[in-house]
Amino acid sequence: MKTKRHRRRRKLKPIAYVLMGLIILLLVAIGFAFKTLLFSNPANNDISDSNATVVSPSSSMVPTTPTPQISIQPTPTYDTTTPSSITVIANKKHSIGQYAPSDLIAVSHPGSNGTQYMRQEAAEAMESLLSAADNDGVTLYTQSGYRSYDTQVSLWQSYADRDGAAAADTYSSRAGYSDHQTGLAMDIMGINTRMNASTRSDCPIEQCEGSDASLWLAQHAADYGFIQRFPVDKQDITGYVDEWWHYRYVGVELAQDIKESGLCMEEYFNVEGGDYAQSAQ
Numbered sequence: 001m002k003t004k005r006h007r008r009r010r011k012l013k014p015i016a017y018v019l020m021g022l023i024i025l026l027l028v029a030i031g032f033a034f035k036t037l038l039f040s041n042p043a044n045n046d047i048s049d050s051n052a053t054v055v056s057p058s059s060s061m062v063p064t065t066p067t068p069q070i071s072i073q074p075t076p077t078y079d080t081t082t083p084s085s086i087t088v089i090a091n092k093k094h095s096i097g098q099y100a101p102s103d104l105i106a107v108s109h110p111g112s113n114g115t116q117y118m119r120q121e122a123a124e125a126m127e128s129l130l131s132a133a134d135n136d137g138v139t140l141y142t143q144s145g146y147r148s149y150d151t152q153v154s155l156w157q158s159y160a161d162r163d164g165a166a167a168a169d170t171y172s173s174r175a176g177y178s179d180h181q182t183g184l185a186m187d188i189m190g191i192n193t194r195m196n197a198s199t200r201s202d203c204p205i206e207q208c209e210g211s212d213a214s215l216w217l218a219q220h221a222a223d224y225g226f227i228q229r230f231p232v233d234k235q236d237i238t239g240y241v242d243e244w245w246h247y248r249y250v251g252v253e254l255a256q257d258i259k260e261s262g263l264c265m266e267e268y269f270n271v272e273g274g275d276y277a278q279s280a281q
C-alpha cells in the first residue's frame with residue numbers, strides 16, 4: 001500500500017505543479033493589477049474616483065516632476081544713480097546734486113586748454129587716448145573736463161543771459177545735471193575745430209563732425225573706454241543736441257559694447273532722459 005500511494009503521488013505531482021504555477025501566476029497578475037489601480041498617479045489615468053481627481057498636481061501626494069533648470073546668464077546691473085559710480089548718468093532727469101569727486105587729477109597733455117581735471121581712472125585713460133591720437137598724426141586738445149557745481153551755475157547763467165534759458169538748455173546743463181560734474185567727461189578739440197553740433201548749419205563739416213579729430217575719436221575712443229555721450233539724432237533721449245567733441249569715460253569693455261549697440265547711454269542702461277521735469281526749471 002505504501003508503495004502504491006507513493007507511486008500515485010508521484011504520478012500526480014507534475015499536474016499539481018502546473019496547476020499551482022498557474023494559480024500563482026494568476027494571483028500575481030491580480031495582485032499587480034490591484035496594486036496598479038490603487039497607487040497609480042490619478043492625474044495620469046482615467047479613474048473616475050472623485051478623491052483622485054481633486055488631487056492637484058502640486059499636492060505632496062503626487063510625485064512632482066523636477067522643473068528643468070535653464071541656465072541664464074545674469075544681466076549685469078549697473079549703478080547709474082550713485083554719483084561716484086563709473087556708470088552714473090547725469091542728465092536733465094537725473095541730478096547728482098552738489099557731488100564733487102575725491103580723486104580728481106590733472107590730465108597732462110601738451111596744448112590743453114589750461115589744466116583740465118578728470119577722476120584718476122578716466123584721466124589716465126584720456127592720456128592714453130591722446131597719446132594714441134598723436135601716434136596716428138591726429139592732434140587733440142583737452143578743452144573742458146571736470147566742472148564743479150558752482151562753475152556750472154555761472155556757466156549756464158552766462159549762456160542764459162546771452163541766448164535765453166530755453167536755448168541754453170539745449171547745449172548747456174544746469175548745475176547738478178551736467179555730465180562734466182561727474183569728473184568722467186571731456187570735451188576734446190582738434191586743430192581748427194569748433195564746438196558746433198552737426199545739426200547746426202553754420203559749421204563747415206571739416207571743422208566739426210567731419211574733422212580729423214571727430215573722425216579719429218568716433219573710430220578709436222571706445223578702445224580707451226570713452227563713448228560719445230550725445231550722439232546725433234538722440235536729442236529727445238539725451239536731452240542735448242549732438243556734440244561730436246564730448247566724450248564720457250565708462251571703461252573699455254562697456255564703451256566698446258555701447259558703441260557696437262549704436263545706443264546712447266540712456267538707451268543702453270534704460271534710464272529716462274529728455275528734457276527737465278517741470279519742477280527742475
Ligand SMILES: [Zn+2]
Nearest residue numbers: 180186187246
Ligand atoms: Zn561737454
